[in-house]
Amino acid sequence: MKQFMMIFLGADYSTVGQSPEQMQERMGKWFAWGDKMAKAGVLRSGDALDKAVRRVSGPKRTVTDRAGSEIKELIGGYYVVAAKDMDAVVEIAQDYPDYDLNGTVEIREVMVFDK
């Protein structure tokens, strides 16, 4: 089995005007999706990420802080899953709850080193 990372990209929830009821429903979908993958034995790891963004960049190691609410394609979180191939992960990604908010799942294969 290969491993793939699903990186969740989209606007921070605080910027998209969701009522508490809508957020509750959305979180329910996240829970259900994680549960489904766990029960299928394919979930390897995952986290939601705090919206504060710090970047360290370039030869001077310059530090910049940005509010997540300013960033359109904010990394909101990720899951790492086991799957046969990319198409299988595209299938898994159909349950991502935030397509309606214009969210994106980026799918990347984990590189394996023959060491």
Added chain:
Amino acid sequence: MKLEKALGIWPGALLPIKQNHPMKEFMLFFIFEDLAALEKANQAEMNGGNGCFSWIEKLEGKYVGGNALRPEGKRVSGKDRVVTDRAGSEIKEMIGGYFLVKAKDLEEVTRSVQEGFWEFDSGATVEIREVMAMES
């Protein structure tokens, strides 16, 4: 367990809860300017560069995990779930890999990143994000 943390989170609805242990977890995304820069960095590591290994050694017990990611991939996007291929010289800001590390606070992990990440001189960026955790 990290799975429970991932499932139990409602961003914004709960304040981060003080944890039993003093360490926080941070995701470090290694971002390259474009595909060429990413491939050059991968080549360097495959040709015996040990930047990655050296930093993992320095981190000791604070290194939780990490992976390099193959450059090609797909995106599934928006209401219509449009699937696009991702690999090409036109793509800017490619995530080449990540570490998951423990640190006391943002300042500590920033210092670690400044001292440890091995591709700053070629223009790469590390994005530091705190993992949202709930008391289990």
